[in-house]
Amino acid sequence: MEHSTAAHVHSPSEASSERPSYYEVMETAIQELLIQKQLIGAGEIRRQIEVLDSRTPALGAKVIARAWVDPEFRSRLLANGRTACEELGITFYDDTKLIVLENTPKVHNLIVCTLCSCYPRPVLGLPPDWYKLPPYRSRAVIEPRAVLAEFGTVIPDDVEIRVSDSTAAIRFLVLPVRPEGTENYSEEQLAALVTRDAMIGVVPATIDTARSRK
Amino acid sequence: MNQSSELLTRLPNDIGGLPGQPVKKVDHVLEPWEKRCHALADVLDFHKIINTEEKRRGVEDLGSEIDSVESYYERWITAFTNILFQKGILTPEEFARKMDEVAARYANPA
Numbered sequence: 001m002e003h004s005t006a007a008h009v010h011s012p013s014e015a016s017s018e019r020p021s022y023y024e025v026m027e028t029a030i031q032e033l034l035i036q037k038q039l040i041g042a043g044e045i046r047r048q049i050e051v052l053d054s055r056t057p058a059l060g061a062k063v064i065a066r067a068w069v070d071p072e073f074r075s076r077l078l079a080n081g082r083t084a085c086e087e088l089g090i091t092f093y094d095d096t097k098l099i100v101l102e103n104t105p106k107v108h109n110l111i112v113c114t115l116c117s118c119y120p121r122p123v124l125g126l127p128p129d130w131y132k133l134p135p136y137r138s139r140a141v142i143e144p145r146a147v148l149a150e151f152g153t154v155i156p157d158d159v160e161i162r163v164s165d166s167t168a169a170i171r172f173l174v175l176p177v178r179p180e181g182t183e184n185y186s187e188e189q190l191a192a193l194v195t196r197d198a199m200i201g202v203v204p205a206t207i208d209t210a211r212s213r214k
Numbered sequence: 215m216n217q218s219s220e221l222l223t224r225l226p227n228d229i230g231g232l233p234g235q236p237v238k239k240v241d242h243v244l245e246p247w248e249k250r251c252h253a254l255a256d257v258l259d260f261h262k263i264i265n266t267e268e269k270r271r272g273v274e275d276l277g278s279e280i281d282s283v284e285s286y287y288e289r290w291i292t293a294f295t296n297i298l299f300q301k302g303i304l305t306p307e308e309f310a311r312k313m314d315e316v317a318a319r320y321a322n323p324a
Contacts (some may be wrong), residue, residue: 004315005261006215011229019320019321020247020320021247023223023284023287023288023291023292024247025313025316025317025320026291026292026295027247027250027254027291028247028316029256029309029312029315029316030291030294030295030298030304030309031254032251032301032312033268033304033308033312034263037298037303039261039263039303040258040261040309044257044260045250045253045254045257048253048256048257049249049250049253051253051256052249052252052253052256065253093256093260094256094259094266095259114228114229114230114231115227115228115270116227116273117286118266126244126252128239128240128241129240129242129286130237130239130240130241132286133237133238134229134234135236135237135238136237137229137230138230138231138232138233139232139234139237140230141230141231142230142231142232146272147237150236151237151239168265168266168267168270169219169266183273202224212222
């Protein structure tokens with residue numbers, strides 16, 4: 001993917017005027033054969049696309065903001081990420097377990113999937129390309145401070161960095177430290193400070209992120 | 215350790231801890247077929263036809279040459295096809311016929 005991701009970025013207008021690629025034909029062929037054999041339902045792919053489209057980092061941000069304002073929810077979230085998210089109406093469409101990792105003034109958490117691209121999709125949506133590419137996957141576990149510095153994040157030497165490697169069955173989400181100066185923020189205002197990258201652990205949540213949300 | 219045993223003890227996906235390039239913060243909006251491919255992966259998992267770990271191994275089984283030229287979702291759909299053959303769910307022949315049919319339909323839309 002490192003070689004071809006950039007080459008496969010087309011604008012929508014290009015994509016629609018082009019003949020479908022070999023792989024696009026392949027995807028259609030496999031889908032149609034499985035439907036013909038009644039192994040999958042005709043509407044299932046379309047419905048799952050709707051599910052995928054409904055998942056964005058705004059869901060994770062809602063979870064984090066609730067944990068910042070409600071200590072009991074925070075405890076439940078840290079005890080069982082999945083059931084706490086489900087309390088907020090976030091359904092898990094897969095069989096994964098969710099472990100929420102709490103950042104503190106002494107511990108900074110970072111998540112990665114060294115083998116491929118496992119990610120807490122039900123609460124964050126699909127991962128960014130850089131998360132799936134070799135540089136992040138190979139280096140996050142061996143030189144996290146250098147990797148974090150590439151995101152502009154400098155963690156003091158007296159703060160421990162814990163890197164958690166996701167698997168097909170176990171996914172992680174970082175609970176960032178609540179930014180200072182947000183004592184009077186509403187839950188909604190707090191949620192606006194929580195970015196995707198803060199929940200991966202490559203940046204902190206800050207008051208500034210409300211404007212430069214990714 | 216010599217080169218062949220190195221290949222044995224560290225399969226292609228197992229890159230954690232290896233040196234690497236600086237992280238470039240790249241991303242792209244999925245093309246419609248890529249999103250369909252992602253949804254297909256989820257549906258295959260729901261029906262226990264191909265689970266997430268089988269998918270990952272299927273991608274690893276493509277080998278380093280294909281891995282280095284195919285994009286992320288190109289690898290996925292290639293791996294699904296191979297796994298469906300291996301499980302006897304599809305035959306290469308019916309797949310080849312369907313590929314021709316779909317390609318012809320795209321070339322001559324009704």
